[in-house]
Structure formats: structure tokens, C-alpha cells
Amino acid sequence: MDRYEQVIELAKRRGFLWNSFELYGGAAGFYDYGPLGSTLKRRIEQIWRELYVIHEGFMEIETPTIGIEDVFVASGHVGGFSDPLCECKECGEAFRADHLVDKIVEIADALSNEELDRLIKENNIGCPECGGELGEAYEFNLMFKTSIGPGTGRQGYMRPETAQGMFVNFQRLSRYYREKLPFGATQIGKSYRNEISPRQGVIRLREFTQAEAEIFTHPEEKTHPNIGRFEDVTLNLYSDEAQQKGVIEQMTVREAIDRKIIAHEFLAYHIALTNNFLQRVGIAADKLRFRQHQKDEMAHYAIDCWDAEILTDRFGWIEVVGIADRTDYDLMAHAKTSGTELVVHVEYDEPKMIEQFVVKPNMAKMGPLFKGKAKTVADALKELSSDELDKEEIKVTVDGEDFTVPSDIISYTQETVKVSGEKIVPHVIEPSYGIDRILYCTMEHAFEEEMVAAEGEEEERIVLRFQNEVAPVQVAILPLLTREELMDPAKQIAEKLRNRGLLVAYDDSRAIGRRYRRNDEIGTPYSITIDYDTLEDNSVTIRDRDTMEQVRAPVDGIEDVIYDLVYGKRDFETAGVKL
RNA sequence: GCGCUGAUGGUCUAGUGGCAUGACUGGGGCCUUCCAAGCCCUAAACCCGGGUUCAAAUCCCGGUCGGCGCACCA
Structure with missing residues (x-):
């Protein structure tokens, strides 16, 4: 069994991942998340929310997973996908x-x-x-087709990415953010692609979860105010150039910007943010790299694109996040298809005084003369030069119809007008995460088999070394023996911890050692054991998953101690008296 | 989609025309004062459909699902 098989076998057995529709023989490209899998996934998503929604301030929205045809005509998916x-x-x-x-x-x-x-x-x-x-x-x-409404209905498609839901809401979002660039929106949700041949388990699915941010920036202002946060962070970069040499280069974010390896600071910030996120959910730093798209693989409209890639045992480097500068491509495409300008008005620091030739038709006289056409005729007149306006009879052609306008109802001047700003089509920076792949990678990188001493011999122990923050069970409550006098206080402690908002598993079946191993296998970071000393002095043992060491701590306040351990506010050594 | 290959309790596995093997796991109990201990009990499987045959988990055909290769992967 290779590592992939071991992880999938454990995932299936312990309730992380199941093949969908197994009862009826299954369907390729679909996976169910079991109790632990759903929880793990939700916790990964929650960290993503903390980073993108809470910290970066890119508010989350939710749009339909079914899209109407126009959306995907504009996006290019109908013709190009x-x-x-x-x-x-x-x-x-x-x-x-x-x-x-x-x-x-x-x-x-x-x-x-x-x-x-x-x-x-x-x-x-x-x-x-x-x-x-x-x-x-x-x-x-590659899009799933569906029809909206009864009968033949209206052609719809399952969305192949969540991104379009944010682009089509551009105007609403812009208004929400009071028309100040940069702003962004995020979405975590399902997307659908009818893959010709889904393979590799959860790596290529027909229904999968994306977490995407669409960040609208000023096309000429791609610096980032918080870049200082990441400047000294070292990244594993596999740039276009490095790929020619076949060597991954390590360099700081600052260096990558200064050497123009990453196109600009704003993109560099988001690559660093992705690096931060992936390591926080438990991806090994030395099995993580950022690979730059080569000129020929990059979409023609993108300026620069980097994929976060994670090294896996069976599949090698797999792409889990794409971070691209998509320029104004998407907004321009939707503007064109919808016939609506998708811009923000950006005010200049100082209003500019601009010399302008201004034509002023006298609308009070134009109206009676041209009736309903007055407006279009007037617009046509505004395009004329002063030479043409000086003629006694001014001729314009509107919609194939000739109009003669007497010169005395037109005046023009050379004016200095105050222009306070301009219309800008923002550029889009898009980090796009494949949550299912990331979840698999956290499991694979957390997976470890080790030999531990037991009964004078060595035996194998399987342990998922999850980061505490993503572990689907945070603490196990274990009465040492299957006896009422131990089980009752254990259940009370479990309740206390649940009230503190912790994910608790109570387990009293079979021998204590076996229960420790069960919890090691699902990555529970801490186990609390209730023994006869508990009845004497109201203290319990806390066991650390990774070291299997134990400390003794009072039951009073145990919920705060565990909470602090799980959220990294306390070291295990300080949790109690070492045994 | 194509080719090769496989599919047996929850997991791993033996069997290859005639009662489906074993281990681990799970559940109940006894025992048990800290790392899958022991004992008793118990639950649990031949991927689906068709064919050949007295008889098919086994042979044949088709499908589904998995793996690998090709192709595909905005």
C-alpha cells in the first residue's frame, strides 16, 4: 500500500471520505464527506474565512450554483470551456x-x-x-447542462467556477464598498465540471468545492499597504525561468518583488497569504511551492499566474490554488455582453482643469424643429469641429437621415472644465482554492506511521498529526475503566467542554490503550482520562497525541486549559504537572 | 472516451465449478488503575445484470466502480 492508499483507506474507515452512491454501485467523480470529513472541511474553510473575509475584509457572498446562458457566453465558458x-x-x-x-x-x-x-x-x-x-x-x-423551468425551459448550466457570481454582481459590490478600490468579494461553494475521466480520488471531481476571492484593484496601483507583513517570508518559487533550469528557488517576498519575478506587489502579497494559509492548515513547508505559469499556458488575458502546488506521495506536485492577475478581462467581457458599463469612478487627488471644445445646441429651439430626433441630432452636432459649425447651414446625418440645422441655434465655446476623476475598469486579482484537494493534502501530510514501545516490544502506531485548529475532534474524554463511578464524572467533564464550544468525543468502549489509538488515528490532539485519583482529588490526566506524554490537571477550569491548548495560547508543559 | 487490470464482511485477505478462509476492526459482557492485553458472546461479505451448467463468488458476455497507461484537465 502506498501512502495514498493508506490515507484513503483510513479516510473511508474512520468517516472522512466515502465514495458517493456506493449503495448503487457509485458514480465516478463524486465523493461524500463523512462526519469527520465534513468537520475537517468546515474547519479548513473557517480558517480561510478568517483570513480572507475577516482579516482582508473581502465579504462573502452566495450566488446560485446554476447559471443562465448569458453569464457563460460572456465568460467564454460556452464557447471556450x-x-x-x-x-x-x-x-x-x-x-x-x-x-x-x-x-x-x-x-x-x-x-x-x-x-x-x-x-x-x-x-x-x-x-x-x-x-x-x-x-x-x-x-x-465541460459544463453540465440543465434546463430552467418546465418543458424545454431556458438553457442553464451548473457553474464551472464560483467567480462569475462575483463578476456579475460587480456594480452591487462596488456600491457596497462605496466605490473605493481595491475591494473584493469571496465565495465558498460547489462548482461543477463534467470531466471526461475523473481520476485520483478527491483530486479531480465532477462536483467540488472552491473558495475564491475576486479582488478589484486599480490597474495602475498594484502596491499593497500590508506587504510589510510578509516581506521577510521565504517562499519556494518555481518561476518560469526556474522551470527552465528545473530548480525551485527560495527567496523572500521582497526579493521576488524587487527582482520582478512576481509581476507586482499586490500579487506577491496574495501569494504570501496563500503560503500562510496552506501552512496554517497543516501543509508541510518543504512540500509546498509556487509555480509560475509559463507564457504559453497562461490565459491570453492574464498578466501573471502562479499555482500553489503541494507534493504528494503518489501524484507528485498537484495544483491546489491558482493566483492570477486576470486584468480587466472578465469585467470587459460582461460589460460587452450585457451592454452595461462596469466601471468605478476614481476621483483625482486634485481636480484637473481641461481645455475643452464645447458645443451648446439651444434645445429650446431644437425641440420644436426636430421633435423626437432632437436629442440624437444634438448629440451628432457635439461631435462636429468648429469649422463645420461655422457654416451657415450645418448638415448632419443621423440613422441615415439628413438634417439641416440653422447655425443660429448652435453656439460653441472653448472652455476650461473641471474634471474631478475618471472611469476605471478595475483589474481582478483572483486567488482560487480547490478545497477538496487541500483537505486530502492535509490528511496526507498529517499521516504518520511510527513504531512505539508496547509490552517490551515495538508496535506500529498510525497517527494523524493534524494542526489543532483543523482537527475534527479536539479532545477525547475517556474513563480509564468501564465503571459507573468513572463514567459519570467523565460525562460531566465532556458536557463542560462542549459548553466551552469544543469538539468533544466521549469514548468508554474497550481498553484505554485502544481508545488512545483510535483517537490518534483520527488526529484528536488531546485526551482527558478520568481515573480513581479523579474521585480523590478532582484532577484528570491530559495526554498529548504527538508525544503520548501526560500531565495531571485539576478538573476545575479544565475547559479553559483545553481551549487554550487547542488554540495555541498555552504549551502542553504548562497545562498541568508532568507525570 | 480507448487499452490493460482488478472488485469477497467496516478494513485487509484466502478460495477459482459443489457448505465462503482467516486476521484486524465494530458491538455486548467478564476482567482490567494508562497506551490496539486476555477470555466469552455477537454482528458482518462473493459489485450489478444476463448467459453457460444439475450446480457460478469461480467460466463467458455486457455494465458499474477502482487502479495504471493514452487522451483530457478553461
């Missing part, structure tokens, strides 16, 4: 049709299926595998 496939009629092998012709034309990915078919025929391209004849190209779109 699909690949032209082409199957061999002989051996059945499927190929990317555009890849088959990319040696022949330069922009193969822009071709229609008909054009691809024509090129394949004209150039006598056969199956690369067996040389057989190729069938016609067809689109395989």
Missing part, C-alpha cells in the same frame, strides 16, 4: 482536433469544427495511433 474532439473510426481513440492541425495553421484553437474537418481532410491527417480514418470533430463542453 470545451474542446473539439475527434475520434478514430478504426481504433476509437479520441484526440484534440485542434492539436492535430496545430502544425499546419497558427491559430488552430480558433477554428470551427467545420474548418477543422476541412483541414484534416485536405491534409490527409490520419489517426496518430493506427493511421485510420478520423471522424468528424465535435465539441465536448
Whole structure:
């Protein structure tokens, strides 16, 4: 069994991850989170919220998981989130049709299926595998289709990312933040992609959880006020250049900015924030790197893009977070499709005085003359130069109709106008997290088998060394023996800890050693044991999962001691008297 | 989607035409004063559908799911 199998086996057995619909034979690409898995996931998400929502102030919103067609036409997912496939009629092998012709034309990915078919025929391209004849190209779109309403209804799609929900609410968000850049919104929720072939367990799912932030920034102001927080942090960077050499470079955030390895400070801040988050949920620092997208893999509209990658035992480096500067691409696309300007008005520090040629049609006279067309005629007049306006009869053409305007109802001046600001289409910085992958990685990095002394011999112990903050059970309450006089006070202590808001597991089945091992396996950081001394002096033992050491502490205030231990406000050594 | 390969209690596993093997785990009990101890009891499985056969977990076909390779991965 490799590490992946060990982790998945434990995850299944202990209630972290289950294959969905197992009762009916299952379905590829779907996983259920069991009791411990759901809790672990929620705790990871909660840390994410603390960082992005509470600390950064990017408020969380919630938008439908089903989207209407317009949204995905604008985003490019209807046209672009699909690949032209082409199957061999002989051996059945499927190929990317555009890849088959990319040696022949330069922009193969822009071709229609008909054009691809024509090129394949004209150039006598056969199956690369067996040389057989190729069938016609067809689109395989990775979005799940659905219909909204009864009958044929209206075409809808399950969202392939949560991001669009934030872009389409841009105006509302801008108003909420009182039109001050930068501002951001976040969303944690399910997204859907109809993967051709989901594999690798929870690594590639058809329904998965994303945590995304869309941060709207001024296109020319990409510094970050809090960069000082991270400047001295060392990152494992695998830049475009480093990838040519095949070496991961370690450098501080400051150095990466100064050497222009990361495009700008704002992006660097968010890479560092991601680094901070991943280590906090328990990703090993030496198995974490940031890989820069190479020019040819980066979306054409992005300035710079870095993936956080985590080293796993079976799959190698896997992408868990993408952090991109998507420029104004998304807002421009939605503005174009919707016909609504998506901008913020940015005021200048000082209003600018601008020399301007101003045409002033006398609307009181224009109105009676041109009736309903007066406004459009007036607009057309405003585009004219002073030379044209000096003519006795001014001619303009509006909607194919010619209008003659007497010059005496038009005046113009050269004016100095005060311009207080300008309309800006913000750039979007997008950190996009794959929560399911991160959850798997925290389990794999927490997983450890070690040999421990037992009965004069050595035996194997499996322990999940979760960070206390993510552990789905924070403290186990264990009566030493299965006896009423120990079980009753144990249950009372459990209740006390629950009232303090801790995740408590009470367990009195079978031998104490076995119960310790059970809790080691699910990563419970602390165990409280109630023994006969408890009845004497009202004290209990607290056991530390990682060292298996114990201290003795009074029952009074035990809930605060455990709380402080779990939230890192106290060291284990200070929790009681060492045994 | 294609090819190869596999699927037996919760987990791991033996069996390969004729009563389904064992271990661990789980539950109940006895015992037990701190790291999967012992004893007793107990629960629990042949992926689904079709075919061949007196008889199929076993052989054949199809499907589902897993793994690996190819392809795919905005």
C-alpha cells in the first residue's frame, strides 16, 4: 500500500471520505464527506474565512450554483470551456482536433469544427495511433447542462467556477464598498465540471468545492499597504525561468518583488497569504511551492499566474490554488455582453482643469424643429469641429437621415472644465482554492506511521498529526475503566467542554490503550482520562497525541486549559504537572 | 472516451465449478488503575445484470466502480 492508499483507506474507515452512491454501485467523480470529513472541511474553510473575509475584509457572498446562458457566453465558458474532439473510426481513440492541425495553421484553437474537418481532410491527417480514418470533430463542453423551468425551459448550466457570481454582481459590490478600490468579494461553494475521466480520488471531481476571492484593484496601483507583513517570508518559487533550469528557488517576498519575478506587489502579497494559509492548515513547508505559469499556458488575458502546488506521495506536485492577475478581462467581457458599463469612478487627488471644445445646441429651439430626433441630432452636432459649425447651414446625418440645422441655434465655446476623476475598469486579482484537494493534502501530510514501545516490544502506531485548529475532534474524554463511578464524572467533564464550544468525543468502549489509538488515528490532539485519583482529588490526566506524554490537571477550569491548548495560547508543559 | 487490470464482511485477505478462509476492526459482557492485553458472546461479505451448467463468488458476455497507461484537465 502506498501512502495514498493508506490515507484513503483510513479516510473511508474512520468517516472522512466515502465514495458517493456506493449503495448503487457509485458514480465516478463524486465523493461524500463523512462526519469527520465534513468537520475537517468546515474547519479548513473557517480558517480561510478568517483570513480572507475577516482579516482582508473581502465579504462573502452566495450566488446560485446554476447559471443562465448569458453569464457563460460572456465568460467564454460556452464557447471556450470545451474542446473539439475527434475520434478514430478504426481504433476509437479520441484526440484534440485542434492539436492535430496545430502544425499546419497558427491559430488552430480558433477554428470551427467545420474548418477543422476541412483541414484534416485536405491534409490527409490520419489517426496518430493506427493511421485510420478520423471522424468528424465535435465539441465536448465541460459544463453540465440543465434546463430552467418546465418543458424545454431556458438553457442553464451548473457553474464551472464560483467567480462569475462575483463578476456579475460587480456594480452591487462596488456600491457596497462605496466605490473605493481595491475591494473584493469571496465565495465558498460547489462548482461543477463534467470531466471526461475523473481520476485520483478527491483530486479531480465532477462536483467540488472552491473558495475564491475576486479582488478589484486599480490597474495602475498594484502596491499593497500590508506587504510589510510578509516581506521577510521565504517562499519556494518555481518561476518560469526556474522551470527552465528545473530548480525551485527560495527567496523572500521582497526579493521576488524587487527582482520582478512576481509581476507586482499586490500579487506577491496574495501569494504570501496563500503560503500562510496552506501552512496554517497543516501543509508541510518543504512540500509546498509556487509555480509560475509559463507564457504559453497562461490565459491570453492574464498578466501573471502562479499555482500553489503541494507534493504528494503518489501524484507528485498537484495544483491546489491558482493566483492570477486576470486584468480587466472578465469585467470587459460582461460589460460587452450585457451592454452595461462596469466601471468605478476614481476621483483625482486634485481636480484637473481641461481645455475643452464645447458645443451648446439651444434645445429650446431644437425641440420644436426636430421633435423626437432632437436629442440624437444634438448629440451628432457635439461631435462636429468648429469649422463645420461655422457654416451657415450645418448638415448632419443621423440613422441615415439628413438634417439641416440653422447655425443660429448652435453656439460653441472653448472652455476650461473641471474634471474631478475618471472611469476605471478595475483589474481582478483572483486567488482560487480547490478545497477538496487541500483537505486530502492535509490528511496526507498529517499521516504518520511510527513504531512505539508496547509490552517490551515495538508496535506500529498510525497517527494523524493534524494542526489543532483543523482537527475534527479536539479532545477525547475517556474513563480509564468501564465503571459507573468513572463514567459519570467523565460525562460531566465532556458536557463542560462542549459548553466551552469544543469538539468533544466521549469514548468508554474497550481498553484505554485502544481508545488512545483510535483517537490518534483520527488526529484528536488531546485526551482527558478520568481515573480513581479523579474521585480523590478532582484532577484528570491530559495526554498529548504527538508525544503520548501526560500531565495531571485539576478538573476545575479544565475547559479553559483545553481551549487554550487547542488554540495555541498555552504549551502542553504548562497545562498541568508532568507525570 | 480507448487499452490493460482488478472488485469477497467496516478494513485487509484466502478460495477459482459443489457448505465462503482467516486476521484486524465494530458491538455486548467478564476482567482490567494508562497506551490496539486476555477470555466469552455477537454482528458482518462473493459489485450489478444476463448467459453457460444439475450446480457460478469461480467460466463467458455486457455494465458499474477502482487502479495504471493514452487522451483530457478553461
